[in-house]
Amino acid sequence: MADLDGEWIQQRAELLEEGNRLKALYDSIGYTAEGKAAIYRVIELRKQYAKLLPEIPVSRCPFSGSAVSWPLDNIDLDGWFWEWDKPSRRRVSKVQPTWLAMGGAMRLAEPVTSTPFDCMPGPGAPYVVPRLLNLAETRAVIAEVPVGRHTGWAITYFTTHRPDGLALEDLWGSKTYDLYDSQGNWRAWSDYPQSHLDYSFDLRPWLESGKLLWIAPNDDSATLREGTADCPYLDLEGDHRLQLAFEGNVTHW
Incomplete structure (x- = not known):
């Protein structure tokens, strides 16, 4: 590496x-x-x-306590990892058995580096997907993941009761997601059309319920924290629509 x-x-x-x-x-x-x-x-x-691609810390499992890293490009959005339609990524063939999905959001810093491909790093503020987080025995964790000058947030879902046949969320920055079995072994891929209408940007009730946990920015220990007190991800400004960057220009919908 x-x-x-x-x-x-x-x-x-x-x-x-x-x-x-x-x-x-x-x-x-x-x-x-x-x-x-x-x-x-x-x-x-x-x-x-x-x-x-380096292994970047993105989360910690609320059930096992194990740290989670992911091979991603944290230098800038011009890396092929962030090519939405056909990204160059190293497949993770095995994850923790409790790992379910990972979406993401990003506050883009201007000027955005020109890319010769479509880049979709999510909306401009962190969110959760209620259809996933409402599942029994499921938790989500938000962690800040800087990508060059941009502020990224990985939102990772974990469960002890893996759903059968439920549409998940496309992996951060791509148009597909991977499917793993109960042992955490890769089995297939699928996709789900992204829409900001599927997202909940009001994190307070999820934090108060204990369904959503968080890791403080720049916390090398990746300690899981609960509740709203001192949570830096509450009420952040940012466009709630999806973002598409291409050749330095950003559009929203």
């Missing part, structure tokens, strides 16, 4: 520069001999990028 604050940043920059340049070349000349060589090289570069 590349070092987060040195080797990873350098290798990431080199991979993105070459990969984006070759993808643009392919788009301009098509499936010629030169174009074919270019796109095959892009595929290899994207695989290498996914392999190098």
